Amino acid sequence: xxxxxxxxxxxxxxxxxxxxxxxxxxxxxxxxxxxxxxxxxxxxxxxxxxxxxxxxxxxxxxxxxxxxxxxxxxxxxxxxxxxxxxxxxxxxxxxxxxxxxxxxxxxxxxxxxxxxxxxxxxxxxxxxxxxxxxxxxxxxxxxxxxxxxxxxxxxxxxxxxxxxxxxxxxxxxxxxxxxxxxxxxxxxxxxxxxxxxxxxxxxxxxxxxxxxxxxxxxxxxxxxxxxxxxxxxxxxxxxxxxxxxxxxxxxxxxxxxxxxxxxxxxxxxxxxxxxxxxxxxxxxxxxxxxxxxxxxxxxxxxxxxxxxxxxxxxxxxxxxxxxxxxxxxxxxxxxxxxxxxxxxxxxxxxxxxxxxxxxxxxxxxxxxxxxxxxxxxxxxxxxxxxxxxxxxxxxxxxxxxxxxxxxxxxxxxxxxxxxxxxxxxxxxxxxxxxxxxxxxxxxxxxxxxxxxxxxxxxxxxxxxxxxxxxxxxxxxxxxxx
Numbered sequence: 434x435x436x437x438x439x440x441x442x443x444x445x446x447x448x449x450x451x452x453x454x455x456x457x458x459x460x461x462x463x464x465x466x467x468x469x470x471x472x473x474x475x476x477x478x479x480x481x482x483x484x485x486x487x488x489x490x491x492x493x494x495x496x497x498x499x500x501x502x503x504x505x506x507x508x509x510x511x512x513x514x515x516x517x518x519x520x521x522x523x524x525x526x527x528x529x530x531x532x533x534x535x536x537x538x539x540x541x542x543x544x545x546x547x548x549x550x551x552x553x554x555x556x557x558x559x560x561x562x563x564x565x566x567x568x569x570x571x572x573x574x575x576x577x578x579x580x581x582x583x584x585x586x587x588x589x590x591x592x593x594x595x596x597x598x599x600x601x602x603x604x605x606x607x608x609x610x611x612x613x614x615x616x617x618x619x620x621x622x623x624x625x626x627x628x629x630x631x632x633x634x635x636x637x638x639x640x641x642x643x644x645x646x647x648x649x650x651x652x653x654x655x656x657x658x659x660x661x662x663x664x665x666x667x668x669x670x671x672x673x674x675x676x677x678x679x680x681x682x683x684x685x686x687x688x689x690x691x692x693x694x695x696x697x698x699x700x701x702x703x704x705x706x707x708x709x710x711x712x713x714x715x716x717x718x719x720x721x722x723x724x725x726x727x728x729x730x731x732x733x734x735x736x737x738x739x740x741x742x743x744x745x746x747x748x749x750x751x752x753x754x755x756x757x758x759x760x761x762x763x764x765x766x767x768x769x770x771x772x773x774x775x776x777x778x779x780x781x782x783x784x785x786x787x788x789x790x791x792x793x794x795x796x797x798x799x800x801x802x803x804x805x806x807x808x809x810x811x812x813x814x815x816x817x818x819x820x821x822x823x824x825x826x827x828x829x830x831x832x833x834x835x836x837x838x839x840x841x842x843x844x845x846x847x848x849x850x851x852x853x854x855x856x857x858x859x860x861x862x863x864x865x866x867x868x869x870x871x872x873x874x875x876x877x878x879x880x881x882x883x884x885x886x887x888x889x890x891x892x893x894x895x896x897x898x899x900x901x902x903x904x905x906x907x908x909x910x911x912x913x914x
Contacts, residue, residue: 445544446470446514449605451661452632457505460512464493466644471516474527478540479510488527511605513542525566530574537609543570545602545622545829548889601828612661618674620655638691677877677886684819685790704868705818706733713858721745723789730818731788781809791819795839799852815854820881827889
């Protein structure tokens with residue numbers, strides 16, 4: 434089976450805390466602050482005298498009721514919120530994954546995707562490992578357990594794990610009472626280090642530290658492995674192979690108040706809107722956002738263009754789901770109907786600039802444009818704060834095949850016709866990099882350039898001029914088995 438189209442793809446939220454006192458409630462608070470990164474399942478592994486694991490399908494608040502929280506006893510633990518695809522919202526795919534070894538219990542929580550997971554799964558299965566779920570995260574946990582048994586040393590086992598897994602990932606690992614965090618060698622997936630009154634923490638986003646009344650210390654470095662203790666954070670080793678920070682974290686996925694690589698996401702999104710107005714300006718009466726993801730982009734566009742900003746779509750604040758991370762089109766459509774209501778008094782007779790962070794499949798944007806025109810707008814000009822998404826993400830975001838994307842091989846005019854807009858304008862790749870404030874060579878832009886930092890299938894590598902011969906590449910993969 435081809436990994437590119439069969440493995441379950443995730444972009445989740447992870448947290449780990451080493452405290453001086455019980456960290457159970459702190460882990461629950463951390464996961465609540467990361468709920469936007471995954472709404473299908475959540476789990477916590479915590480260690481007192483023994484490792485206790487509780488995970489379930491659902492939202493954090495619904496899973497971790499007071500009587501469950503009372504069982505979360507220990508001063509070290511890890512947590513996870515899950516977002517997945519292809520009907521995998523089942524409890525056995527929830528994280529963390531726990532594995533028993535002859536060196537004790539380990540638990541692993543993972544954000545991202547391992548692109549060679551199929552090969553590794555087959556290898557472990559042939560050696561007698563039985564898997565309970567279908568995710569690459571369990572492959573990581575089982576592989577680490579195997580190396581820990583062989584090498585009898587956590588640091589050596591983690592180093593060997595990093596040699597074997599390829600892709601974009603951040604990990605929190607609990608081995609008995611030791612807590613480790615790992616970032617992939619290109620820094621594709623984010624993870625930060627923080628400090629608060631009860632100890633030290635790592636998390637997918639800096640917002641966790643805000644909710645714990647603590648402070649962010651720094652981002653983990655690409656390829657860095659750390660251990661958290663009661664007294665501090667120790668860097669064990671660094672296995673950097675380059676820099677390729679995921680641009681989509683700033684454009685959409687992280688919360689606007691998250692700081693990633695010293696860049697506040699909100700300010701980056703404002704700047705995206707400003708540059709978008711410079712590059713794709715249009716004569717119009719009002720600028721409105723797709724709430725809430727497009728609001729800072731629309732503010733930036735309005736400020737730069739001088740076109741008044743208005744709220745033309747009202748969001749139901751009691752519907753928390755993000756349509757982009759819904760697992761199927763039917764669910765996305767039903768959620769959109771619950772979420773957005775057009776304000777006719779604002780839209781009637783107006784030429785509207787509609788701003789959002791991205792267009793992936795195009796189905797949601799088509800419905801939003803229809804809503805606005807159906808409310809009396811005379812023109813709708815869509816402006817997007819990312820370049821066209823023309824190729825899949827293999828490192829953890831749900832854009833798994835070109836067939837599902839609207840932009841490949843289509844002009845802006847053709848896309849406008851498909852979604853029913855009067856025009857569509859995307860920010861350029863250069864404009865994107867300028868808004869983020871990081872050189873293109875240090876960003877993962879695979880989904881907008883078709884060039885990737887980590888080799889996967891027959892896709893182009895970043896800096897590569899032409900495709901490898903697929904037959905040759907296939908032989909290499911077979912030899913790895």
